[in-house]
Amino acid sequence: MKVAITSSGPTLQSNVDPRFGRCPYYIIYDTEDGSFKAVENKSSLAAGGAGIQAGQNISDMKVEAVITGNVGPNAFRVLSAASIKIYSGATGSVKDAIDKFKNGEYKETAGPDVESHFGMGRK
Amino acid sequence: MIISVASGKGGTGKTTIAVNLALSLSDVQLLDCDVEEPNCHIFIKPVFKSRNAVFIPVPVVNQNKCDGCGRCQEVCVYNAVVVVNKKVLLFPELCHGCGSCTYFCPHKAIEEEKKEIGVIEIGKNGETQFVHGKLNIGMMMSPPVIRAVKKHINRKKTVIIDAPPGTSCPVITAIKDTDFVILVTEPTPFGLNDLSLAVEVVRKLGISFGVIINRSDLGNKKTDEYCAAENIPVLMRIPFSKKIAEIYSRGDSIVKVLPEYREKFQELYKKIEQNKNQPGIK
Numbered sequence: 001m002k003v004a005i006t007s008s009g010p011t012l013q014s015n016v017d018p019r020f021g022r023c024p025y026y027i028i029y030d031t032e033d034g035s036f037k038a039v040e041n042k043s044s045l046a047a048g049g050a051g052i053q054a055g056q057n058i059s060d061m062k063v064e065a066v067i068t069g070n071v072g073p074n075a076f077r078v079l080s081a082a083s084i085k086i087y088s089g090a091t092g093s094v095k096d097a098i099d100k101f102k103n104g105e106y107k108e109t110a111g112p113d114v115e116s117h118f119g120m121g122r123k
Numbered sequence: 124m125i126i127s128v129a130s131g132k133g134g135t136g137k138t139t140i141a142v143n144l145a146l147s148l149s150d151v152q153l154l155d156c157d158v159e160e161p162n163c164h165i166f167i168k169p170v171f172k173s174r175n176a177v178f179i180p181v182p183v184v185n186q187n188k189c190d191g192c193g194r195c196q197e198v199c200v201y202n203a204v205v206v207v208n209k210k211v212l213l214f215p216e217l218c219h220g221c222g223s224c225t226y227f228c229p230h231k232a233i234e235e236e237k238k239e240i241g242v243i244e245i246g247k248n249g250e251t252q253f254v255h256g257k258l259n260i261g262m263m264m265s266p267p268v269i270r271a272v273k274k275h276i277n278r279k280k281t282v283i284i285d286a287p288p289g290t291s292c293p294v295i296t297a298i299k300d301t302d303f304v305i306l307v308t309e310p311t312p313f314g315l316n317d318l319s320l321a322v323e324v325v326r327k328l329g330i331s332f333g334v335i336i337n338r339s340d341l342g343n344k345k346t347d348e349y350c351a352a353e354n355i356p357v358l359m360r361i362p363f364s365k366k367i368a369e370i371y372s373r374g375d376s377i378v379k380v381l382p383e384y385r386e387k388f389q390e391l392y393k394k395i396e397q398n399k400n401q402p403g404i405k
Contacts (some may be wrong), residue, residue: 049202049217056196056205074214082207 003029003101004058005094006068010038012095018069019119021051027094028061031102050119051075059084067097072119073112088113125282126395127156127301129325131317133288135307136337136361139371141285142166143378145251147388152280155255156297157287158241158268165374169246169253176242177256177271179220179264180235184211188232195224195233219264241268245275252280266296273297281392290320298325303399304332305358310342315349322353331399335391338363358394359387 006023007014017023022044029036039061043053051071055078058066065085079086087106090097100106128141138155142163145153155163182195182204191209203217204224215238225233240262245254256272258265265287273296276282286297298304304325308318318334325332334350339360350357361367370380378385 046202049214052202052205052212052214052217056207059207074217077214078205078207078212081210081212 001031001064002062003031003065003067003098004061004063005029005090005097006066007038007094012036012093012098014094016067016069016090016092016094016097018091020066020068020071020075021046021054022119023068026058028063029094029098049074051116052078055079055082055084058082065101067101067106070114070118071109071112072114072116074116076109076112124303124396124399125276125278125284125301126303126305127284127286127298128305128307129286129294129298129321130288130307131290131319131321132308132314135288135309135314136335137288137307138162138166138285139337139361139367139377140305140307140335141283143376143384144388144391145283146376146378147385148281148392149250150280151250152252152254152277152282154272154276154282154284155253156269156272156284156293158256158258158265158272159287159293161255161257161285163285164244164253164255166376167248167251167253168374169248169251171244171246173245174242176239177268178237178239179218179267180222180225181215181218181220181238182213182224182233183236184213185232185234188230190230190232192229194227194229198223198227216263220267240264241271243268243271243275252277265293269293269296273300290317290324294321295324295328298330299328301330303395304330305335305395306332307335307337308346309338310336310344310346312343312345314342315346318346319349322355331401333358333395333398335359335361337361356394356398358398359391 005027006017007025007027008017010025026039043050051074055075059082067087067090071088086109088109128137130137145151155161193206195204196206201217203214205212241258243256254275256268258268287293306321308314333356340362
């Protein structure tokens with residue numbers, strides 16, 4: 001299955017970016033064959049509704065799960081409507097996060113864990 | 124003539140200028156367009172005679188007619204509409220009420236319902252006619268409320284608009300289509316930085332403007348140097364004064380307690396008249 005990890009850079013060594021809507025990259029990782037690609041997040045500089053737009057884009061990429069630091073209420077609504085599972089609380093490198101995900105160390109997030117605008121103005 | 128009072132930086136004295144200018148002239152209408160935190164009424168003490176709600180249209184989807192084509196999402200530039208798994212999700216708090224999704228929906232599946240976002244109150248005190256808008260708590264879109272305040276402009280009078288701080292949409296909505304902008308600043312690095320941003324906005328809109336330096340004996344000379352270099356008229360200077368601060372904190376107006384200021388504000392009006400036909404292009 002395809003998994004999207006919010007990332008600060010385009011490689012597996014990059015750190016997980018804690019922001020879902022405003023991270024600079026998504027690493028789209030395929031758990032079946034271990035292949036991945038980095039996708040720039042076009043919503044990272046959106047004036048408003050970044051999480052909503054990002055959720056939409058992720059959904060278009062046929063991703064089944066998202067691994068990130070935090071997810072806000074609007075992004076949560078979009079991802080839930082798209083039946084995408086959310087695993088929040090990830091830190092460290094993207095590779096670490098993938099390993100932990102494969103080992104079943106992350107629990108599925110039941111609701112938004114930050115307020116709207118959490119990702120604004122943060123680097 | 125319509126005069127708007129703006130600043131860039133907050134807390135420089137917009138309301139002080141707007142209120143005292145209004146009270147120094149006859150046949151005036153004062154509009155408080157700082158609808159996120161209006162406070163002119165504290166100084167004007169008007170008796171309100173009417174109160175009307177302001178609404179924006181927000182979309183409602185008729186699921187029976189919608190086939191999930193996604194056109195509404197394409198045309199919404201505010202990310203207030205998304206289509207996931209052929210289902211429309213609406214985010215009314217991001218909706219600007221522009222009506223695009225309703226207009227472009229090929230299946231006529233979107234209807235609009237009215238959402239209250241604020242109120243307009245109209246009143247007067249003596250000769251001063253007063254209108255202000257109040258954005259409801261939790262609402263983010265102030266421009267529709269500002270436009271609703273400006274619908275009450277009476278061009279037969281001298282109109283004074285107290286604008287919100289900053290340089291974004293609310294300010295532009297407030298100062299647009301006015302004849303002159305007073306930019307109130309203070310001679311500090313923050314004041315100057317935000318003044319220069321506000322000057323760029325006003326120049327882009329092509330409106331004549333001038334600067335008032337409040338607390339003019341504090342800070343440094345950089346604001347004066349900037350105005351001279353940019354060929355911007357300095358219309359008035361108000362010194363830093365404990366007396367003025369006390370008057371303000373009691374909700375009084377300067378011109379009532381210190382009558383000599385009435386003449387200074389009338390002088391200010393004359394300078395505005397002299398400068399109003401000089402678009403502030405460098």
